[in-house]
Amino acid sequence: MKRKMKRWMQGTLAAVLAVSMLSACGGGNDKPSQGVEGEGAAKPFQGKKLSIATANHPWGDAIKELIPQFEEETGMKVDVQSYFEDQLSQKLTVQFTSGSATPDVFMYSPLQHAKQFYNNGWLQPLDEYVTKNADYDFEDFSKASVSTNTIDGKIVGIPTITEQHILYYRKDLLEEANIAVPKTMDELLAAAKALHDPSKEMYGFSARGQRSALVSQISSFMYSEGGEFMRDGKAFLNSPESVKGMNTYATLLRDFGPPGVLNMSWPQAIGVFAQGKSAFFADVNSIYLNAADPEKSTISDQIGYAVFPAGDAGSQPFNIASWGIAMNAKAADKDAAWAFIEWATSKEIMLETQKLGNPGSRLSVWASPEGTVAFPKELAEVTMETQKGGVDHSLPQVNAVGEARDIIGSIVQRAITGEDIQAAADQANKEFQALIDNESGQ
Amino acid sequence: MRTNWFDRNQKWIYTMPAVLFVLLMMVFPILYTFRISFYEWSMSSTTPPKWVGFDNYIALLSDARFWVTVKQTFIFTFGALIVQTVLGVAIAVLLHREFFGKNLVKTIFLLPMVATPVAMGLVWLLIYEPSIGAANTLLKMIGLSPQLWIASPSQVMPSLILMDVWMWTPMISLIVMAGLATLPTEPYEAADVDGASTWQKFWYVTLPLLRPTIIVAVMLRLIDVLKTFDIIYATTQGGPNMKSETLNIYGYTLGFQYFKLGMASTLLVIFFAIVMALTLLMIYVRKRLEVAS
Missing domain, CATH: 3.40.190.10 (Periplasmic binding protein-like II)
Incomplete structure (x- = not known):
């Protein structure tokens, strides 16, 4: 019994020591040691x-x-x-x-x-x-x-x-097919269609298809058609302009996208592009190294960068x-x-x-x-060009961004799986409006 | 003196750690969850939780997304449960006979169960990858067209069920094998005397004798499958387009992505009630069957 007691005491002692040592470390943050300040401004935070x-x-x-x-x-x-x-x-x-x-x-x-x-x-x-x-x-x-x-x-x-939404493309493929770099949405759709050849595992366009991740990506497509997430406190998702923008994005991914796009966020989508399996890729410029680094990419020397294509309202990519x-x-x-x-x-x-x-x-x-x-x-030029204009947000400006993203992202996901986009947008618009009302009511 | 005190209070002292653990780690969280379910709280440290009565319950029960997740939870649960029970019993019966290398086969067969679910989720994510994944490579090798698996809204549920079956069929088999080992031999001898075929022996002797064991196995799995979270979160997070969102995933989204702690707790309280009801039902069924036999 006594021996057991002793061992128990030792254990307790060790635990107490450990705790006091931990608190000593934490305490170090609050009290800068006095001597250090004397050393002058050279190392004002010595020991912090x-x-x-x-x-x-x-x-x-x-x-x-x-x-x-x-x-x-x-x-x-x-x-x-x-x-x-x-x-x-x-x-x-x-x-x-x-x-x-x-x-x-x-x-x-x-x-x-x-x-x-x-x-x-x-x-x-x-x-x-x-x-x-x-x-x-x-x-x-x-x-x-x-x-x-x-x-x-x-x-x-x-x-x-800072990030801007730009268009990545394959120089060699466009040259081979004698297609000019798309400057408008219609040209992009036509080019993606022409270069789409699934039997050779070559897809026209890759981008994010995951519900929440894709929301920032459709923003530029909507802005460029004159659409928006919300305008003057009203949900604007089912307006003809917004739907047109989302529809372009959904069409590109549904008809000319890689298989499994619904589960892709940017790492998977740029992966498809970097493995030489897609002709176009649209996303932010800041991740270009994933495609331009020869260690990660098989097509690093064939990448072209272009300003985001223009819709009815011109080229309006986010610039954030x-x-x-x-x-x-x-x-x-x-x-x-x-x-x-x-x-x-x-x-x-x-x-x-x-x-x-x-x-x-x-x-x-x-x-x-x-x-x-x-x-x-080319990327530096495109970036500086995009920095001149663009829209300063890529997500809806509400408190509950995460929830709003899920509501909005489902429109495009449903369109990609073949459902009617207007019906999906109408429903999401209602839910998004309820979220906005709920927040302004608080 | 001290020893006397110790002896007299032994029953309290030895049970104390377990009681404390249950109180702190199980009873307290459940009661706390129950309490938060009547509040609206967005995890903010400046705005305290606000009492809203049954508002959360009303909001959740009239939320279409909630009912879809309930439906999907049941599809996943019963889909996985039925397949793994049938397979598990069949495999247990097969492995019960003597053959060369039996122990090796048994060990290999039990491996999926001991692997970490999240790690296995990530492995299956690669297997299901549509362009380079092993599943599609296999399909192409035997001349079938490649599938989208978890990237397709219609295939995601069967794909997840397949994962769960792969991982947990061994558990059913393990329990059933233990049950088989305890079966008496007399009924078989009697069946032999009566000239029963192998199939008849299985159907009229083995299965009825095994029934209590199978029910226990099913009950354990039922509770586990209902609350599956890890493999779904590691692979689809409820996607694509919410087609694999179960109650647990929705609860997580409500709590840690939308920061609606009250709603998330409400959902968990309802979920708790569902699990409880199903468990009681199973216990009732088991008792009825035992009385009947």
Whole structure:
């Protein structure tokens, strides 16, 4: 009995020690050691710890590579955790709901989350930080990208990645068939039809067909016909313009798309294109490396880039800030958190990440010759051309974006499986209107 | 002194961990879910949950999508259950005889059951891939035309059922094999004397004797199939176009994608009632059958 008791005591002791050690680590965040401040401004954050959450995205990968540089400069220790995009947003939501002070800084998708996160009090407004340091030059960020990160007049995040909707095509196939690069929707439909040959596993057009993922993609098709998700607080999904745009997209995927398109998000869709199995691919420009990297692609030297084709209302692709970086409103040390954001979005670092192929949000970086070295010349031209105009959102501007996406995405999915698109749009319009009314009523 | 106290209270001390576990991990969550189902709460830390009475129940019961998921849950459950019960019993009877390498075959056959469902979901995702997947390669090899599998709204359910059958038929077989091992030999001897054929022996002797075992196996599987989440989430997430959305998947979407915690809890409470009702029904059926035999 006694011996048992002793062993039990040892176990308890070990557990108590472990817990106190853990809390000692946590406590380190709150109290900067006194001696360090004496060392001057060179390493103002010596010994601090910062936790960062990033998405598995090329920008996140690029910044991870550069972090040792930041640690060297500031003396901070940065702990990075990466997640798949969906998992990141779920993880953030769960952590913030439970009032967690970590992660201090995180990547987020402003169009999906800015409104909801800010309304829940999870985002630290950054207005006073962005003007603190004149060298930071906040005016340098493109207006559209800042407006995506602004809620109720407050800057809630700093744009890191901008994206435009463009058309990818196979130069060799178009040349062989003597087809010009499509400039209108009708030309695109005709070209996709001409190059569609399923018996040879060659498909005319690939793009996202998954219910929720496709919603941002149909936005440009709708805008270019004069359509919209909603207009003046009214759902606009079943208007002739919106339906025409969605119908073009559904037709391309149903009649000239690869098999299994209903389960494809962008990685699968660009995979089809990169394996040389589709003639056209439409999606954002920022993922071009998945097709242009010879290691991932069999057709890397045959890719052409074109401005989004024009519909009845001209070429109106979305032009947005798809990713930003934001601060947890409960972050333990906001100055340290801001130091990281400031560094990660500074001119120098944004040039570095852009050189690795991440289209950034600083105009000066785009204007510098170095800023476009990563991009194929044609892609840089198409990007700069698209940045002049375009629409600043690719998703409906409501709180419950996730729910709205499911409602809207089902229109195109039903059309792809052969159902009547107008009937599907009428039904979705009703559901979407109910969602809008419900939100404005609150 | 201490030892005496310990001895006197042994029954409490030894059961305490289990009781605590059940209270904390099962009773509390269920009661809490029940409570949230009467609130509207969007996971916000600034707006507290709002009491809405039975509004969530009314909204959910008049939601067309809810009834579609109920229907799909039952199609999946009974589709998978019937196929795996028939197959499972047949395989158990086959494996019950003596043959060379019996233990090896048994072991290999049980492997799908011990694999991690999510990992198997990802493997099946590749198998079902329409252009390069193994399923279509196989079909082409034997001269059939390739199928869309889980990418087709009409084939997604059968494809998922096939996955579940592959994974869980071994469990039915395992239970039935255990039942077979305990069967008395006298009825068979009597059947032999009466000149029964092999088929007659199976139909009139083995099956009736096995009935209690089969019912237990079916009941265990029923509850499990009803709440299947992992393999569906890993492969289709309820798609394409919600054609494989079951109650559990819809509950997850409501909770963690739409952040309607109240509605999600309501759905789970209703789901809980459905599972409970089906289980009670099974127990009732079992008792009736036992009395009858």
